[in-house]
Structures are given as structure tokens and as C-alpha cells.
Amino acid sequence: MDASDMGVDLNEILLTAEQIDARLSEMAAQIDADYEGRDLLLVGVLNGAVMAMADLARKLHNRANMDWMAVSSYGSGTKSSGVVRILKDLGTDIHDRHVLIVEDIIDSGLTLSWLVANLRSREPASLRIAAVLRKPDAAKVAVDVDYVGFEIPNEFVVGFGLDYADHYRNLPFVGTLAPHVYGG
Ligand code: IMP
Numbered sequence: 001m002d003a004s005d006m007g008v009d010l011n012e013i014l015l016t017a018e019q020i021d022a023r024l025s026e027m028a029a030q031i032d033a034d035y036e037g038r039d040l041l042l043v044g045v046l047n048g049a050v051m052a053m054a055d056l057a058r059k060l061h062n063r064a065n066m067d068w069m070a071v072s073s074y075g076s077g078t079k080s081s082g083v084v085r086i087l088k089d090l091g092t093d094i095h096d097r098h099v100l101i102v103e104d105i106i107d108s109g110l111t112l113s114w115l116v117a118n119l120r121s122r123e124p125a126s127l128r129i130a131a132v133l134r135k136p137d138a139a140k141v142a143v144d145v146d147y148v149g150f151e152i153p154n155e156f157v158v159g160f161g162l163d164y165a166d167h168y169r170n171l172p173f174v175g176t177l178a179p180h181v182y183g184g
Pocket residue numbers: 048073079080082103104105106107108109110111112155156157158162163164
């Protein structure tokens with residue numbers, strides 16, 4: 001799917017596929033340097049982090065395993081509440097493993113802070129976070145994100161794994177939707 005397939009539903013492209021790819025290469029180089037000589041376990045948060053995980057993992061030179069978690073945050077509309085439920089847990093025992101959570105976006109940070117607490121209780125050797133996008137509200141929650149792709153404005157975005165009502169995940173870029181899509 002590309003911009004031409006979206007027609008009038010697309011408002012604006014915020015980050016092109018090329019920009020995202022270049023930034024993920026930089027992040028992968030940093031991660032390779034930081035984890036040199038250590039086996040890494042990448043934990044992708046379904047469904048949004050699928051694209052980020054696939055691209056980031058393939059750019060790494062270090063050994064890396066991949067596992068997935070699916071969580072659902074109860075909330076109204078496009079805001080999350082921080083009340084989180086596990087829909088799919090890891091298949092891997094992360095005790096004594098070097099774990100890197102791969103996230104698509106951090107908005108309120110509530111989902112992530114819950115996830116960090118949950119994974120930390122399993123006593124990994126280390127636990128870090130990589131996120132492609134971060135919105136300004138994330139500053140309100142005390143979650144250290146070690147690798148951030150882009151700081152973006154407080155707007156609802158789609159593409160590169162991110163959805164609106166489960167659509168647009170397969171866009172190669174990150175963009176905003178025209179108001180009429182939300183019924184505005
Ligand atoms: P948080 O708990 O508010 O940080 O929300 C995190 C989750 O909400 C992300 O993993 C996304 O699934 C979703 N989300 C937050 N902002 C956006 C957005 O702009 N577009 C699409 N999904 C979003």
C-alpha cells in the first residue's frame with residue numbers, strides 16, 4: 001500500500017520509508033555496539049511493532065533471538081488507560097537474558113511502563129526499550145527509552161505497523177489521516 005492507494009484519506013506524510021529505513025540503520029548500529037559479545041532477545045509488541053522488528057532485526061549483525069508479546073490496553077477510542085491484559089505471552093524464559101523491547105510508538109507510555117514492570121519481574125539480565133516513534137506525552141511517565149527513532153508531534157499517525165481501526169498498517173511510511181476518515 002502506498003500514498004496513491006490512500007487517495008483523499010491521506011493528510012500528510014510525516015516520515016518517508018527512506019527516512020525510517022535510514023534511522024533504523026543508525027539504531028541498529030548503536031544496538032550492535034551496545035550489545036557486542038552478548039546474545040540479545042528482541043521482544044516485539046504485537047501488532048504494531050511487526051515492521052520495526054522485521055527491519056531492525058535484519059539490520060543487526062549481532063546474534064539475536066526474536067519473541068513476541070501481545071497486550072491489550074483498555075481505553076476509550078485512541079487513548080490508552082494503562083490497564084493492560086496479556087493476549088499472548090512470550091514463548092521464551094527471559095530469566096538472565098538481555099532483553100530489548102521493540103515498540104512502534106510510545107504515546108502516554110502507560111502500556112510500556114506496565115510491560116517493563118511485568119518483564120522486570122521475570123529477572124532478565126538487562127532490559128531496554130527501542131521505539132520507532134515517541135510522542136510528547138511520553139515525558140509524563142518515568143520510562144527510560146534507550147533507543148528512539150523519531151520524536152513526533154502529538155497527532156494520531158498511521159503506517160509502518162501503526163493502525164487506525166486496524167487499517168493502514170501496511171503503509172511503508174508514517175502519515176496522518178484526513179479528518180473525514182475519523183468521521184470528522
Ligand atoms: P500508550 O500506552 O499511550 O503509550 O499507547 C501505546 C499504544 O497505543 C501503541 O503501542 C499503539 O498501539 C497505540 N498508539 C498510540 N499512539 C498511536 C498513533 O498515533 N497511531 C496508532 N496507534 C497509536
